[in-house]
Amino acid sequence: MKTAELEGHEEALITGLQAGNEADFQQAVRLYTPGMLAVARFYLDHANAEEVVQDCWVSVIGAIQKFEGRSGLKTWLHRIVANRCKNKLRSNKKEVATDFSATLDPELADRFNASGRWAVPPKLQFHDSADALMENDALSDCLDKHLSFLPETQRSALMLYEAHQHKSEDVCNILDVSTSNLRVLLHRARQRIFLMVETFQETGEC
Amino acid sequence: MLMCRDLAGIASDYIDGELGTTQKLSVKMHLMMCKDCRSFIGNLRASTDLMRAHSSGKPDPELIRRIDERVAEALQTRDSHDSKNE
Numbered sequence: 001m002k003t004a005e006l007e008g009h010e011e012a013l014i015t016g017l018q019a020g021n022e023a024d025f026q027q028a029v030r031l032y033t034p035g036m037l038a039v040a041r042f043y044l045d046h047a048n049a050e051e052v053v054q055d056c057w058v059s060v061i062g063a064i065q066k067f068e069g070r071s072g073l074k075t076w077l078h079r080i081v082a083n084r085c086k087n088k089l090r091s092n093k094k095e096v097a098t099d100f101s102a103t104l105d106p107e108l109a110d111r112f113n114a115s116g117r118w119a120v121p122p123k124l125q126f127h128d129s130a131d132a133l134m135e136n137d138a139l140s141d142c143l144d145k146h147l148s149f150l151p152e153t154q155r156s157a158l159m160l161y162e163a164h165q166h167k168s169e170d171v172c173n174i175l176d177v178s179t180s181n182l183r184v185l186l187h188r189a190r191q192r193i194f195l196m197v198e199t200f201q202e203t204g205e206c
Numbered sequence: 207m208l209m210c211r212d213l214a215g216i217a218s219d220y221i222d223g224e225l226g227t228t229q230k231l232s233v234k235m236h237l238m239m240c241k242d243c244r245s246f247i248g249n250l251r252a253s254t255d256l257m258r259a260h261s262s263g264k265p266d267p268e269l270i271r272r273i274d275e276r277v278a279e280a281l282q283t284r285d286s287h288d289s290k291n292e
């Protein structure tokens with residue numbers, strides 16, 4: 001879909017939401033809930049994240065009246081989720097701790113020799129396109145599993161940046177991390193995915 | 207001199223075009239000479255594409271159903287509230 005078409009579609013959807021049209025809400029819920037959950041999971045456990053996303057949708061009914069479309073609907077929704085999560089954390093007095101000191105995944109770091117050259121070089125071979133590979137259900141399940149193993153911070157960063165195609169500026173805003181920390185989160189998460197696919201391709205096991 | 211290990215540390219920044227001119231140049235020089243690092247960059251890029259192609263995580267249908275319900279309920283309450291005020 002072209003950007004202009006997408007924008008037109010979003011405008012129509014916003015008008016529908018502002019009018020309180022139930023069908024438009026259902027459409028928006030299906031379109032935006034995955035991204036909203038990714039944001040919420042950065043801060044909260046699974047159950048709390050789902051609860052926050054539910055509450056957000058109810059609050060959107062009123063709040064959408066004041067939406068001016070400056071930021072795009074997706075970014076606006078993600079900010080609402082992030083703010084709610086932060087408030088919830090404040091009341092639970094829970095801290096989000098992340099170590100940003102290492103840019104290399106420990107498993108990958110072990111694959112270099114003392115002089116900094118590859119001792120165990122990458123073995124992955126890609127003959128098929130990503131879309132073709134994803135038709136492999138076992139690989140898709142394996143990817144799901146490994147995504148769920150990623151630290152929440154890495155997963156949310158990866159989800160927002162890759163799967164939901166946010167600009168890094170927006171991701172930093174939504175998740176409240178610095179640009180350099182976002183770079184570390186993304187790189188660490190990608191290395192995990194690479195290591196997972198490599199093992200899967202080599203052994204056929206997840 | 208940029209070593210493979212250093213390159214692996216900044217590979218995502220290279221892929222996303224976040225490196226400065228000098229660093230980008232030394233990565234390109236290294237890649238010209240090093241097959242393993244070319245393979246790593248290709249692999250990381252492919253993994254990223256794979257991640258993108260992988261659906262962005264389908265939420266639990268039960269959650270979607272509950273949201274629909276709560277939204278419908280809230281819309282109704284709002285509508286009846288509005289008509290009372292008129």
Ligand SMILES: [Zn+2]
Pocket residue numbers: 118209210211213236240241242243244
């Ligand atoms: Zn190298």
